[in-house]
Amino acid sequence: MGREPARGRPGMVTPKDRRPPSVDVRASAKINLHLGVGAARDDGFHPLETVYQAIGLHDELVATEADALRVVTHGAAYVDVDAVPAGADNIVARATALLATRLDRAAVADFLVHKEIPVAGGMAGGSADAAAALLALDRLWDAQTPDDELLAMAAELGSDVPFALIGGTALGTGRGEVVTPVADSGPWWWVVVPSAAGGLSTPAVYRRFDEMFPGADAQPAPADRLVEALATGDPQRLGAVLHNDLQEPALDLRPDLADLLDRGETEGAVRGLVSGSGPTCVFLAESPTAAHAVAAGLRGGGQEVVLVAAGPVPGAQVVEVG
Incomplete structure (x- = not known):
């Protein structure tokens, strides 16, 4: 703080x-x-x-x-x-x-x-x-x-x-x-694409998760591999272990987001991911230059709002x- x-x-x-x-x-x-x-x-x-x-x-x-x-x-x-x-x-x-x-x-x-x-x-x-x-x-x-x-x-x-x-x-x-x-050896570069079609209700996404995965484990999937990747500073290693259990239910509610994720990776992103309960999608890039290139490609493909941010x-x- x-x-x-x-x-x-x-x-x-x-x-x-x-x-x-x-x-x-x-x-x-x-x-x-x-x-x-x-x-x-x-x-x-x-x-x-x-x-x-x-x-x-x-x-x-x-x-x-x-x-x-x-x-x-x-x-x-x-x-x-x-x-x-x-x-x-x-x-x-x-x-x-x-x-x-x-x-x-x-x-x-x-x-x-x-x-x-x-x-x-x-x-x-x-x-x-x-x-x-x-x-x-x-x-x-x-x-x-x-x-x-x-x-x-x-x-x-x-x-x-x-x-x-x-x-x-x-x-x-x-x-x-x-x-x-x-521990985090960043910075990491992200391309952020808010949804032009409106938001997703977090409770609705969790309800869909419950419907899709009635046998879900009581304990959530651990984050050990992600934490290890952060310490390396390597975007490829980080991209390989990005994980979101709410992505599948979010995509079920908003199938158009799957096309957006595919497009971002086609434009050169290391990996695309639904952010939290969605519908914003984020794309990890190799560098600032790569992030701006991905953003330009997404804009050229018709995305009106594409933002670049570091973390x-x-x-x-x-x-x-x-």
Whole structure:
């Protein structure tokens, strides 16, 4: 968790004493390099063993002191901001209520959220926003909450939120909320293709997993080989062991994604993979040059939105205190 702000931002001329205090936090998208899914437990959750990696695709959140709770969301042209839940269901509002309850104070702040992480795209954009909100408010309210307490609150908000705070590359167990950093000899270069046909519901993908694999093992597939490959720094070795148990059910729900995966590999990607529960697809490339070549090939084949990002990168970070 990065708590120190960058110093200054060019072009800002409004005197600080003429505007209320604010905190600007940036949080990263995640991809799952390994996602092993076990059979559903009695509580309905699936045990996971996953390897997360934060990549250089970000949402940015500015929290400002206010007398009410307001959340305004906008984003890049390819982001469906209308699909972001509103009101009390918004994860930024939920994070505010959770931290305010712990601190016994009013859950009030103005939030401006700029999204570059696709909505319902399997890249934990909502989790990134929740992590950003926790970190921004902790700084705005000068709460100095210990990291372990922030991580515990993050886990209450969602399985991916603790990783969104930490970033880098990490092993996730339990529901994914128990996060342990792992050695990573990257950087790794990724081509990211959000779905033009809309998002996939994570619960729907898990339901399809249960239907397709009624005899799934109680214990998820281990990530040992993936962790070993990360330590080598070799894209070919990493590509050979990328794994996602939710890819087959996601492709069953969205057969068009199989064609996209094939196309990316034809254009030179080491390997293509559905990100998390999808429908965003990611492609591992040998180098920055290779990543841009794959991206150009996909654009030439009709994909309107194709992004290039490196990983690992940090999790939620304060970039400015105003």
